[in-house]
Amino acid sequence: MHIAEGIVSAPVLVTGIGVATAGTAIGLRRLDYNHIAEAGILSACFFVAGLIQIPIGPASAHLVLNGLLGILLGWAAFPALVVGLLLQALFFQFGGLTTLGINTMNLAVPAVICRYLYVYIPVSTRKWKAVSAFLCGFSGVGLASLGLSGSLAFSEENFAEVAALVFLSHIPIMFLEGIITAFGISFLTKVEPGLLPAKKTISVPALFQFFTIFRKKEIS
Amino acid sequence: MIEDSFLDGNSIIHNMDPRLRIIIAFIFSFLISISQQLPTLLLGLTVAILISFPVYWSNHRIQKKIIFVNKFILLFWIFLPLTMDGQPIVLLGGLIVSKEGIWLAAILTLKMNVLLLVLTSLVVTIPISLLGKALQSLKLPDKLVVLLLFTYRYIFILEQEFRTLQVAAKLRGFEPATNLHTYRTYAHMTGMLLVRSITKAKQLQQAMVCRGFTGRFHSLSDMALKSVDWMWLGFFICCIAGLGGVEWIPR
Amino acid sequence: MDTTVAPIFELEDICFSYPEVQVLEDLQFSMNAGEKLGLMGSTGTGKTTLLHIMIGLLIPTSGTVAAFGKTMNSEKDFVSVRKQAGFLFQHSDQQLFSPTVLEDVAFGPLNSGMSSQEAKEISWQTLRSLKLEDLADRVTHRLSGGQKKLVALATVLSMSPKVLLLDEPTTGLDPVTKNHVMEILHHLDISYLIVSHHLDFLQQTSKKIIMLEHGRLISNQ
Numbered sequence: 001m002h003i004a005e006g007i008v009s010a011p012v013l014v015t016g017i018g019v020a021t022a023g024t025a026i027g028l029r030r031l032d033y034n035h036i037a038e039a040g041i042l043s044a045c046f047f048v049a050g051l052i053q054i055p056i057g058p059a060s061a062h063l064v065l066n067g068l069l070g071i072l073l074g075w076a077a078f079p080a081l082v083v084g085l086l087l088q089a090l091f092f093q094f095g096g097l098t099t100l101g102i103n104t105m106n107l108a109v110p111a112v113i114c115r116y117l118y119v120y121i122p123v124s125t126r127k128w129k130a131v132s133a134f135l136c137g138f139s140g141v142g143l144a145s146l147g148l149s150g151s152l153a154f155s156e157e158n159f160a161e162v163a164a165l166v167f168l169s170h171i172p173i174m175f176l177e178g179i180i181t182a183f184g185i186s187f188l189t190k191v192e193p194g195l196l197p198a199k200k201t202i203s204v205p206a207l208f209q210f211f212t213i214f215r216k217k218e219i220s
Numbered sequence: 221m222i223e224d225s226f227l228d229g230n231s232i233i234h235n236m237d238p239r240l241r242i243i244i245a246f247i248f249s250f251l252i253s254i255s256q257q258l259p260t261l262l263l264g265l266t267v268a269i270l271i272s273f274p275v276y277w278s279n280h281r282i283q284k285k286i287i288f289v290n291k292f293i294l295l296f297w298i299f300l301p302l303t304m305d306g307q308p309i310v311l312l313g314g315l316i317v318s319k320e321g322i323w324l325a326a327i328l329t330l331k332m333n334v335l336l337l338v339l340t341s342l343v344v345t346i347p348i349s350l351l352g353k354a355l356q357s358l359k360l361p362d363k364l365v366v367l368l369l370f371t372y373r374y375i376f377i378l379e380q381e382f383r384t385l386q387v388a389a390k391l392r393g394f395e396p397a398t399n400l401h402t403y404r405t406y407a408h409m410t411g412m413l414l415v416r417s418i419t420k421a422k423q424l425q426q427a428m429v430c431r432g433f434t435g436r437f438h439s440l441s442d443m444a445l446k447s448v449d450w451m452w453l454g455f456f457i458c459c460i461a462g463l464g465g466v467e468w469i470p471r
Numbered sequence: 472m473d474t475t476v477a478p479i480f481e482l483e484d485i486c487f488s489y490p491e492v493q494v495l496e497d498l499q500f501s502m503n504a505g506e507k508l509g510l511m512g513s514t515g516t517g518k519t520t521l522l523h524i525m526i527g528l529l530i531p532t533s534g535t536v537a538a539f540g541k542t543m544n545s546e547k548d549f550v551s552v553r554k555q556a557g558f559l560f561q562h563s564d565q566q567l568f569s570p571t572v573l574e575d576v577a578f579g580p581l582n583s584g585m586s587s588q589e590a591k592e593i594s595w596q597t598l599r600s601l602k603l604e605d606l607a608d609r610v611t612h613r614l615s616g617g618q619k620k621l622v623a624l625a626t627v628l629s630m631s632p633k634v635l636l637l638d639e640p641t642t643g644l645d646p647v648t649k650n651h652v653m654e655i656l657h658h659l660d661i662s663y664l665i666v667s668h669h670l671d672f673l674q675q676t677s678k679k680i681i682m683l684e685h686g687r688l689i690s691n692q
């Protein structure tokens with residue numbers, strides 16, 4: 001899930017850099033020193049997941065895990081993904097310095113959305129919790145592929161077909177990611193529920209709380 | 221197994237100030253990324269090849285990285301000539317492709333290779349500890365730098381542990397296939413690694429707190445530009461100005 | 472060749488080295504059906520390496536490995552061997568990854584194609600035979616080191632192996648748990664090879680004790 005350097009246009013690159021910088025700044029504000037280790041491990045996990053091939057029909061794919069990362073880290077997913085993507089660029093030249101912004105934006109915005117989805121979807125039974133976790137994993141990759149295809153399509157009108165193909169080819173991975181995220185969340189619920197964010201109900205104060213993202217606040 | 225893929229060595233590029241290399245790589249890459257003109261790209265390619273030579277002499281592994289061709293570019297070679305409107309060319313077998321499509325694919329290939337060379341010779345040659353210092357000295361937030369170093373350390377540990385778990389599962393008859401059992405197993409392995417490493421990291425943190433760690437890393441850097449760095453700076457300012465000139469000054 | 476009388480494992484002229492160290496040198500080893508062997512040797516002599524070679528996790532630099540009467544030539548040959556050999560890792564953390572004990576014990580049976588009902592039944596049986604049924608619903612991650620060892624043993628036994636390869640099953644166990652393991656082994660009528668530093672433990676569980684020294688095996692009794 002990377003855009004290689006040299007493919008997308010200046011406006012797309014600049015948008016990416018802007019969004020990624022803002023998101024990372026918010027993420028870092030909310031990430032206190034006691035949780036850096038946790039974020040680092042998750043970001044390493046994101047890196048390693050990109051190396052492991054999982055069979056899916058006749059082909060195989062690797063996990064993206066941005067949905068899971070978002071659920072666990074919230075806004076801190078931004079810095080975690082910047083770091084993970086930078087290391088991937090240095091190790092394997094997947095993407096590069098100029099595309100670090102847009103690649104981060106494409107993965108981290110869905111990650112943060114997943115966090116809010118996870119926290120605010122009101123479910124209580126085990127089955128529905130699994131369904132909501134599936135939804136997070138699914139939309140994590142789904143929105144990321146949409147971002148990826150969008151970045152291509154906005155860059156050059158002749159990329160439309162490639163962009164569509166890129167999106168379609170990610171549909172199986174959305175399902176894979178949804179299933180893995182559902183199992184992953186169920187694992188954490190059993191083994192270390194303290195890592196998961198508390199569920200909240202939507203209320204007027206909660207809506208207001210969204211606007212407190214610019215205040216310094218620790219991830220819970 | 222992942223290997224540490226930094227290109228170590230001892231060339232004139234390796235001895236350049238890492239902060240300078242990062243900034244130059246970024247500006248240079250950005251210009252190349254947005255350029256539309258063939259002459260600009262050719263000039264960029266020349267400079268990129270020039271700076272990659274010393275690195276190549278010092279570490280042949282750079283070759284491997286350049287041979288790596290991104291999946292994307294193949295896609296473009298297949299799709300653009302077929303889908304783009306333009307002057308048609310009939311290939312053997314009656315396939316009709318557009319000249320503009322081939323042109324665009326060729327330009328993209330050229331760009332990507334220049335960018336690959338710039339990234340590998342200027343940035344991939346910075347060892348991680350130096351990269352951390354350089355980023356800190358470039359005023360990136362402390363927390364981000366600590367996060368980078370931490371992640372780097374854990375990549376190797378996690379990968380190793382994951383491989384071991386995979387082997388253990390294989391010994392118990394696990395064969396990955398497209399089914400829920402497989403996906404559950406992978407999720408459990410990932411979850412277990414996460415939980416275990418986070419527990420360990422917290423214990424490590426407690427141990428550090430016991431030894432007087434307050435959560436602040438002291439500034440690690442005392443970097444100064446050497447005279448040779450100023451020469452490099454001059455060289456690259458000329459290159460960058462040249463690129464801009466070729467791209468934007470109307471002829 | 473008749474596989475019933477052929478040795479379970481037969482290693483000939485095995486040499487193995489890691490990038491920096493030569494570990495095994497012209498090592499010969501054979502293990503017959505029904506044999507209960509103990510393996511001793513100081514830390515770092517290559518006991519773990521030897522076990523890993525036996526089940527194909529490491530490939531020897533030279534020499535041949537045969538298992539159940541068949542010479543192993545490729546990774547594929549080892550697949551059936553691994554199904555019949557229960558391998559206990561030196562560190563249980565390398566082996567356990569399911570959320571709960573019962574799920575981990577059921578993992579092997581599930582892989583061999585059993586329904587989840589059957590797998591559960593076998594797992595309960597195994598846990599009961601090891602007197603571990605109280606742990607069934609516990610989270611494996613939070614067990615003590617000794618408990619993890621026992622659970623890891625259960626995950627291996629639930630696959631009804633023909634032979635056990637146990638890498639330091641007693642290290643870090645208290646005397647009571649050690650006796651527990653000893654009893655379990657006494658009640659098994661399959662062949663096994665145990666790596667341990669505890670001579671008394673090996674004397675009580677094994678018919679024959681061999682030593683690994685300078686890359687070679689020396690028979691004691």
Ligand SMILES: Nc1ncnc2c1ncn2[C@@H]1O[C@H](COP(=O)(O)OP(=O)(O)O)[C@@H](O)[C@H]1O
Pocket residue numbers: 489490491492494512513514515516517518519520521
């Ligand atoms: N992955 C490895 N890479 C390099 N050396 C190793 C590796 N694993 C083990 N060794 C070395 O090989 C020797 C034998 O190790 P091992 O088989 O684990 O010994 P034992 O199990 O008898 O304690 C030791 O000196 C150890 O340091």
Ligand SMILES: [Mg+2]
Pocket residue numbers: 518519520561638
């Ligand atoms: Mg050992």
